[in-house]
Structures are given as C-alpha cells and as structure tokens.
Amino acid sequence: MTVVQENKSPESVQESLQQVQALLGQQPFAEPKNRSAARRHLGELQTLLDTLHPADVAYILEALPREQRLIVWELVKAERDGEILLEVSDAVRETLIAHMDSDELLAAAETLDTDEIADLAPDLPQDVIEELLQSLDAQNRARLQSAMSFDEDTVGALMDYDMVSVRDDVTLEVVLHYLRRLGELPDQTDKLFVVDQQDHLKGVLPLKHLLTLDPSATVSTVMVDDVVLFHPADVAREAAQAFERYDLVTAPVIDAEHHLIGRLTVDVVMDYIRDSAESEKLGLAGLREEEDLFASVWKSVQNRWAWLAINLVTAFIASRVIGAFEGSIQKLVALAALMPIVAGIGGNSGNQTITMIVRALALGQLHTTGARKLIFKELGVAGLNGLIWGSVMGLIAYLLYKNIFLGLVITSAMILNLLLAAVVGVLIPLFMVKMGRDPAVGSSVLITAITDSGGFFIFLGLATLFLV
Amino acid sequence: MTVVQENKSPESVQESLQQVQALLGQQPFAEPKNRSAARRHLGELQTLLDTLHPADVAYILEALPREQRLIVWELVKAERDGEILLEVSDAVRETLIAHMDSDELLAAAETLDTDEIADLAPDLPQDVIEELLQSLDAQNRARLQSAMSFDEDTVGALMDYDMVSVRDDVTLEVVLHYLRRLGELPDQTDKLFVVDQQDHLKGVLPLKHLLTLDPSATVSTVMVDDVVLFHPADVAREAAQAFERYDLVTAPVIDAEHHLIGRLTVDVVMDYIRDSAESEKLGLAGLREEEDLFASVWKSVQNRWAWLAINLVTAFIASRVIGAFEGSIQKLVALAALMPIVAGIGGNSGNQTITMIVRALALGQLHTTGARKLIFKELGVAGLNGLIWGSVMGLIAYLLYKNIFLGLVITSAMILNLLLAAVVGVLIPLFMVKMGRDPAVGSSVLITAITDSGGFFIFLGLATLFLV
Numbered sequence: 028m029t030v031v032q033e034n035k036s037p038e039s040v041q042e043s044l045q046q047v048q049a050l051l052g053q054q055p056f057a058e059p060k061n062r063s064a065a066r067r068h069l070g071e072l073q074t075l076l077d078t079l080h081p082a083d084v085a086y087i088l089e090a091l092p093r094e095q096r097l098i099v100w101e102l103v104k105a106e107r108d109g110e111i112l113l114e115v116s117d118a119v120r121e122t123l124i125a126h127m128d129s130d131e132l133l134a135a136a137e138t139l140d141t142d143e144i145a146d147l148a149p150d151l152p153q154d155v156i157e158e159l160l161q162s163l164d165a166q167n168r169a170r171l172q173s174a175m176s177f178d179e180d181t182v183g184a185l186m187d188y189d190m191v192s193v194r195d196d197v198t199l200e201v202v203l204h205y206l207r208r209l210g211e212l213p214d215q216t217d218k219l220f221v222v223d224q225q226d227h228l229k230g231v232l233p234l235k236h237l238l239t240l241d242p243s244a245t246v247s248t249v250m251v252d253d254v255v256l257f258h259p260a261d262v263a264r265e266a267a268q269a270f271e272r273y274d275l276v277t278a279p280v281i282d283a284e285h286h287l288i289g290r291l292t293v294d295v296v297m298d299y300i301r302d303s304a305e306s307e308k309l310g311l312a313g314l315r316e317e318e319d320l321f322a323s324v325w326k327s328v329q330n331r332w333a334w335l336a337i338n339l340v341t342a343f344i345a346s347r348v349i350g351a352f353e354g355s356i357q358k359l360v361a362l363a364a365l366m367p368i369v370a371g372i373g374g375n376s377g378n379q380t381i382t383m384i385v386r387a388l389a390l391g392q393l394h395t396t397g398a399r400k401l402i403f404k405e406l407g408v409a410g411l412n413g414l415i416w417g418s419v420m421g422l423i424a425y426l427l428y429k430n431i432f433l434g435l436v437i438t439s440a441m442i443l444n445l446l447l448a449a450v451v452g453v454l455i456p457l458f459m460v461k462m463g464r465d466p467a468v469g470s471s472v473l474i475t476a477i478t479d480s481g482g483f484f485i486f487l488g489l490a491t492l493f494l495v
Numbered sequence: 496m497t498v499v500q501e502n503k504s505p506e507s508v509q510e511s512l513q514q515v516q517a518l519l520g521q522q523p524f525a526e527p528k529n530r531s532a533a534r535r536h537l538g539e540l541q542t543l544l545d546t547l548h549p550a551d552v553a554y555i556l557e558a559l560p561r562e563q564r565l566i567v568w569e570l571v572k573a574e575r576d577g578e579i580l581l582e583v584s585d586a587v588r589e590t591l592i593a594h595m596d597s598d599e600l601l602a603a604a605e606t607l608d609t610d611e612i613a614d615l616a617p618d619l620p621q622d623v624i625e626e627l628l629q630s631l632d633a634q635n636r637a638r639l640q641s642a643m644s645f646d647e648d649t650v651g652a653l654m655d656y657d658m659v660s661v662r663d664d665v666t667l668e669v670v671l672h673y674l675r676r677l678g679e680l681p682d683q684t685d686k687l688f689v690v691d692q693q694d695h696l697k698g699v700l701p702l703k704h705l706l707t708l709d710p711s712a713t714v715s716t717v718m719v720d721d722v723v724l725f726h727p728a729d730v731a732r733e734a735a736q737a738f739e740r741y742d743l744v745t746a747p748v749i750d751a752e753h754h755l756i757g758r759l760t761v762d763v764v765m766d767y768i769r770d771s772a773e774s775e776k777l778g779l780a781g782l783r784e785e786e787d788l789f790a791s792v793w794k795s796v797q798n799r800w801a802w803l804a805i806n807l808v809t810a811f812i813a814s815r816v817i818g819a820f821e822g823s824i825q826k827l828v829a830l831a832a833l834m835p836i837v838a839g840i841g842g843n844s845g846n847q848t849i850t851m852i853v854r855a856l857a858l859g860q861l862h863t864t865g866a867r868k869l870i871f872k873e874l875g876v877a878g879l880n881g882l883i884w885g886s887v888m889g890l891i892a893y894l895l896y897k898n899i900f901l902g903l904v905i906t907s908a909m910i911l912n913l914l915l916a917a918v919v920g921v922l923i924p925l926f927m928v929k930m931g932r933d934p935a936v937g938s939s940v941l942i943t944a945i946t947d948s949g950g951f952f953i954f955l956g957l958a959t960l961f962l963v
Contacts, residue, residue: 080740083740089858206707215744217744272550274683274762276685293744293765294742298739318851324872331847335843335884338840339884339888342839345835346835347832349835350895357828360824363817367947368810372810386773392557416804419807423811
C-alpha cells in the first residue's frame, strides 16, 4: 500500500523552481576549480528534472534567464523534448528551438502525435517538416498535412486523432472486451464515439453508461444520440463556448459527410480559452505577443513599437487640434490646464462603453439591430455622468479661476464629450463587426483618439466662441 | 436506430434566441384583440424552451430586455428554475430573483445540490436560507454551512460533493459490481477516489484502468497514488493553473487530516477561469461588475461612477501641474499643444511594462528579488523607444515651430518620461504584491496618473529652464 504524495499541490512547482534556481546559482559553472562541485549539482539538477511533469519543466524554463534556461534544457532527457516544447510559450519555444539542430528536432517531433506536431510546425525549419512527412505512414501524413492547413482559430487546429470508436450494432459486453484487449484508453476519454460500418457518427457512448448499464444491451439502444459535435472549420471560440455551456469533456469532430475524423478535448479547449484571454490582455496594452520575460531589449522594442507609433500619431493629431486654438490659449492660459480633464474623462467613459459592447458581441447577445436602443441607454448614462462630474469640475474651475463662464464652458464640454464617447463607443465595435474585424482589437485606441481630439476641439471651440 | 441531431452545433443557441425573439416580437402581448394569437405564441415559446438546455435558456434570458425576459422566465418550468439561476450572470440573476417569492425560491433551491445552493446563497433572502437549512439532513446542512463560509476565491467555494469513493482493499471486480448496483455516476467522473476505512484518501482509480485492467487485481495495486489534490483553503487561481498544467478532469479535495471531503471538476474550473478573465477585463475599464446589457441608466451609472471619479482626481492633479507652469505656456504657447504627446507616450509605454509584469507575477515567474534585472531591461527598452520616438517628435516639433531648442526639449522630455514609466511600471505591481494586493487592479490608473503628471512636469519644467 502506498501513501499519497502531496508533492503535486499547487505550490509544489514554485518549490521546484526554487530548487532549480538554488542548484544553478550555488556555483559559477564556468570556474574550473569548482568543476566537480558543479558536476555534482548538475547531476542533482538532472535527477530533479526527471521527476517533474513536462508542464512543470516548461514552467521552470520560462522563469529562467537565457543562459540558465539553456543549461536546464541541455539536461532534459531527449525523449521528453517534444512534450516540453509543446508546453512552453511561443516566445520561449523559439529560444529553445534555435539551440537544437535538425536531428534533435526530428527526434523530438517523432515522439509526438500528428496533431501535436502540427502545433509545433510553425516554429520548425522547413527541412525538418519535410523529413517528418517522409517518415510518417500515409494516414498520419495526410492528417499532419490537413492539421497544418487549418486556420489557427478553428476546431480543426485544436482537434486530435486519439478517438476510440465502436460500432452501433454490438453489445456493451463486446465493447468491454474490446477495451480490455485495447489495454489502454487515451487521456481525457469520457465517452466512446459510436459509428456505423461506413464510419458515420451515430452517437456517443459515455464510459459511465458502459460501467453502469446492462452488458447485454446493444450500443445503439443505450448510446446518447443528442450529441454536441463540431466540424473542422467551426470557429474555435464558439466551440469553447459550447464546452463551457454544456460542461463537455470531449466531443466528436465530423466532416461534411458525417464521418468521424477527430475529437476535441477539454484540456485543449481550456488552453485555448486561457490563450485567447491572455492575448486579448496583451493586445489591449499594445503588445504584439507574449514576451519572454528575459527577451533582449531589441526584441522587446520590436514587440512594442507599433502601438507606440500608432498612439504617437493619434496624439499628434490631438496636438494639431490644440495648435489650431493657440490664439485662445494665449489669451486665457487656464484653458491649457483644464483641457486634459475634458479629454481624459471622455476616454475613460468611452472605454467603459466599448468594454460592455465588445463583451455583449463576443457572447452573441447583441446584434446590430439592437444598437439604437443601446445608444439611447449609453447616451442617458453619459448625460447623467456628464451632469454630475461636469458640474463638479465646473465649480472647481470657477473657484480656481474666479470665472463663472469658464466653469460653464468646462461643464458643457464635459457633457458633450461624454455624449460623443457614448455614441462612438457603441458604434465603433458594431462597425468593426460589420467590416468583419475583431472588435476587441483596436477599438480602445480608436475611441481614445476620438475623445482626445474631440474633447480638445469641443472645449477649446466652446471657449473660443464664448470666452475669448 | 437513431440519427445524430445536429441541433447542438455552436450556432444553434443563436438560432433558438432568434426564434424566441420572433415569437415574442410578433404580437404586442398587451393588445386584447390578439389574445388568442398571443396565447398560441406563448404555447409555442414554452414548447421551445422545454427542449433547450438550461445553459441555453440562461443565455437567452441574458440577451432579452427586461419585460421580455420576465415573460420567458414565467414560462420556464418551475423545476428547472434552480439550474437556470445557476447559469445566468450575477446581474441578471438579481433581476430574476427579484420577481420570485419565497416559496418559488425555496422550490427552486430544493432541486439543487448543496454546493449549488451555496453558489446561489449570496443572492437569496435570509428567510429562504434559514428554511433551506431546516429542510436539509444533518450532513447536507453541515455541508451547506461550510460551503457558504468559504472565501469566494478558494477551492472550497468551487468544490462539489458528488464524489464516488471506493476502498483500497477490494478488487476491481468488486468495484465494477458496486458501480453497476449504483446505476449512475456523477457528471464529469473520470476517476474514483480510493480511501481507507477511515476515509483517508489513498489514491485515485481512473475509470479507464477499471475498463482495461484485469478485474481480479486489488484496487491498491493498480490505483494511481501520485495524485494532484487540493485543500478547501487553497487559492482557486492556483488550482485552476494546476488543472491546466496537468490536464485534469476531476481532482479530490481533502481536509487537514487527509479525509476525502469533496472534489473539483473541470467544468467549474473552466467557468472560474472565464469569470476571472471577464472581471479582469471589466476591471481594466473601471466597471465594478458585469452589467446587465439592459440595466437601467441609474444602475449603470452606479457601476461606473467610481472609476470616473478616480480618473477625474488624477486628471485634476495633472491639471494643477500644468497650472504651475501657466507663465511659461503664455510665453510659448506651442508647449500647450505638445505637452499631451509627452504625457501620452509615457502612459502607453508604462502600461505595456505593467501588463508584462502583472502577467509574470500571476504565473509566479517573477519574485521581488528578480526586480533589479527587469528594471534594467525595461530601462533599456524605454531608453531606446524614447530615443527613436523622441527624435521623431523632436524633428517634427522643430519643423512646425522652427525652434531647434523646442525640438531638443521635447526629445529629452519623452526619453525621461519613458524612463520614469519603465521604473514605476516595474515597481508599482511589485509594490502592490508586497502590500498583499492584486497587482492587476489599479496598477493601470496609477501609472497613467504618474506618467501624465510626470510628463507635464518634465516637459514644462525643461521648457521653463531652457526655453523661456
């Protein structure tokens, strides 16, 4: 009888990381006089790495600076390279693959399933892919080629081929015998896929039915025929929503003729959800992709420059709007101090509206037809907020500059800029959807650009009309 | 033999929504002359609703305006109320519960498991909870009380009690008989939990072992004893990371004495991941919580005002910084037009740094000790970006205003503000972690406040020293 090991509680990977760092940090590996101590530490390190789950090794690789990362990577057993490459982030995978020659890459890829090879393929040199295709049998070569051809955000790119199917005209007893002969079931298997003689999907047979129902029953009489199923071209985001909604663990993927061709599993879907959320977050801050924490300065600059350039352009436009009112500012310099407030609140409020609308669009709860109703609601919210905060700022401006008209102008400008933010906050995402673009990308820059330039224009324009 | 229904492909819930909207929209229900047609449509609607999955009904309820939502809610069979309440968003749940009396709520809750009742509890009136506690047996009452007491973001709040456990000293054959007698297994069950006589967890028995291994083997010899397990007080976010990392479907939850007390399932974990990502996104835009798309204006204002107020305060501080340099602006009004550019690029760059650091902290890849290395890297990135974009803007400013010193001042100010953004971009999240706060909340406002005020101060300060 064995005892449950607690070394896999959530904190444990942190501990492993600290152990690795300690072993790496204790001795400067380069110093010759410490060779034997260094070698001993490397040995200990290797033993530690061998006990770790591939995902944990990947995690440790990501957390280590370049040189230490490569030391650890060298120590990982070659037959685990493939699995670990699958687990690390894109940025770190690049750094690891850059240090492997074709033979090593080939050996790593050959330990993987075809759907996993397809995931690595974008980072592999062309010659390695050619050789891999050569080495596969006809079925797997066709699978790899089709898996590599699927669009990144489709079910086809996420599916695997580890499905176990059974015929609909046999008894559960026969299925049970078949499984025992098979000797093993793929990970995540919660159901078998039921097909007819032509491999058309007829339904699914949950393992729990197999375990609880009468073995003499025929598969077709006990299978579930109301199945959530997918096609390779289905949008991955919608498949993920279906997994969440119906609490799925696995689901069959079929082709246009209803043939079973693969399956989707919850672990892949969960990774997809996480990755989408991550890249949306990165995108909001204008990072092109996840960044290796220890990337070079030059690499980081490349990842970030586009966003800064775009923002510089919008800021420059806003600056020219201000430039057009330089005469007014010279006459009443208080305008310069107050104008960022008007622009700022418009941007904040507009981003709130956009976040709401993008969310509703992503959930499919909003169709372009419902837009008018929402614009009125957002106008109401913006008007009320404008009245409240505009009045507050109007009062403060009056107290600071003893000019009641300045107070009235900033109040009106804030109300108007908030109303502008509300209208474009609803329209921008809807417009992007109509153009077939992802409303989550770029909406925020666009609204800030509009509320900045718009805010300066409204405030300085009103001031020019009524004050100077 | 039955045919696979394709009505559960990802698009189908959209279609159902459109059908519901069509049935609701065809007739104004209030007009008396259309009573019989209205009644027929309501009948059709009810038939349609009865065929839908609770999650789909929830989805439709969320997408409908208030009045239509309540019409649909009335038509839902009472025994499904509980399940559907669990699926809808918090904001919409409130609106539904507000329209139910105590008896209806009690009836709805009684169809649920204790862990599910605990999820609803925050929204239920106190008297309903009291009555519910009365109606339960001792074990379930204790479970409900403890489930309600767990902190929202702990494993305890996510776990359920639907675990099937088997003794370690029996054979697989005995287990197979036991399951057949049990007749049913809880959803998501991919493994049985193995316990000793005192209910101490000893390991897990995957269903696939049960199906493929020799039935005469003893459980203890074939069970997996290297188990990923959790305690009720574990942080939910870390448990979710473990589910992702080790591709789990279910995992046991144990108490301090190693007794099996519950289980975590992947569907709940996936919902948790989604909810966390959602509320982070909402938080970034300063929305306190997810908003019912059809909430009243007043409710929306309440959800959004705090953020606008905070931003108004930081904008006001920045405005006072500008106010201190009014004399310089009056002498050289170009400063007013150029200053938002300096402030803006600092905010953008700082937010990029913060996003990177918050991500690394969330993954546990960054400890406060590694901060110095990262600050130097971020300073390098900021310096290089400042040199590039500062020079571009310096040149443009020179060309616009024919003043080479103005060009040099804006170049220097941009470099300095980007360096400031880099340092505080690293330090703010680390500082928040040290204070025991979530670095994802508030970091963005804080850095924008600093780079705005800082940017104005640096640019106008340099201009005052060297230009006017």
